[in-house]
Amino acid sequence: MSNNYEIAxxxxxxxxxxGASVAQLNAWDKKDLVSPSILKSSGRGSVRLYSFKxxxxxxxxxxxxxxxxxxxxxxxxxxxxxxxxxxxxxxxELVLLSNGKDVLCAPQSKYNDISAKWxxxxxxxxxxxxxxxxxxxxxxxxxxxxxxxxxxIEEAESNKNDKDLVSLKDIEGEIFGxxxxxxxxxA
Amino acid sequence: xxxxxxxxxxxLKDDIPKIKKSGINLExxxxxxxxxxxxxxxxxxxxxxxxxxxxxxxxxKGYRVLFMVDDINKIVKIVSIDCHDEAYKKAKRRKQD
Numbered sequence: 474m475s476n477n478y479e480i481a482x483x484x485x486x487x488x489x490x491x492g493a494s495v496a497q498l499n500a501w502d503k504k505d506l507v508s509p510s511i512l513k514s515s516g517r518g519s520v521r522l523y524s525f526k527x528x529x530x531x532x533x534x535x536x537x538x539x540x541x542x543x544x545x546x547x548x549x550x551x552x553x554x555x556x557x558x559x560x561x562x563x564x565x566e567l568v569l570l571s572n573g574k575d576v577l578c579a580p581q582s583k584y585n586d587i588s589a590k591w592x593x594x595x596x597x598x599x600x601x602x603x604x605x606x607x608x609x610x611x612x613x614x615x616x617x618x619x620x621x622x623x624x625x626i627e628e629a630e631s632n633k634n635d636k637d638l639v640s641l642k643d644i645e646g647e648i649f650g651x652x653x654x655x656x657x658x659x660a
Numbered sequence: 661x662x663x664x665x666x667x668x669x670x671x672l673k674d675d676i677p678k679i680k681k682s683g684i685n686l687e688x689x690x691x692x693x694x695x696x697x698x699x700x701x702x703x704x705x706x707x708x709x710x711x712x713x714x715x716x717x718x719x720x721k722g723y724r725v726l727f728m729v730d731d732i733n734k735i736v737k738i739v740s741i742d743c744h745d746e747a748y749k750k751a752k753r754r755k756q757d
Binding site: 638644645649 | 666668669672687689693
């Protein structure tokens, strides 16, 4: 998955976008579950900056937590994947699904060839995730929320500038291609 | 010419480029705006409710030019130019400023 946006998002924004509280983000960062990839924490009060991909991961972890998967279990899966499969950011790059007993992971690009890529991520523990994480829907919802946020910023900027008023005379040449001489003759 | 027609920035940045893009001849808009300079009350109607203090003029098929009139300073302030629904939506938002 490529980073859809080249802008960074701070903790508060990620919190409002995903529904994860700031405390949760702090905790997940400390536990190395989801860490900001653009600017990491450098101590108390420091700024953290998340990428679009990080936000997808936060939303995914939140989805798993909402479905009562414990943090240790999620971490177990992620650690196994990171250590054994060379996936630096497994959540946003893989399809996570389950047969009710094992966690099965497949790269997004090879989703259709899933039979060749089954992996059980619970060889290190008893990890069961009985559902498919809807990465597509998660990505779309975050994408839409960020677009809406950008539109609001642009609108606010535009409204700020609305205090600057422009007279018709000043723009008739530039915008309407009109020479005022022509119109004064016609009048 | 009695009144001065002025635009808020949003009209210049959003509304007019949108009209240009749709291929409408801007000269007709210009002529309508010149009419407002002479008499903003002649071919317009007052709005009510959320858009009180706003007047609207029909332009082109289905388009509206929405504006506010300041009779003391002789100013006509254009707040939106767009198709009917969009024009009113924008005017409601922008007239707060």
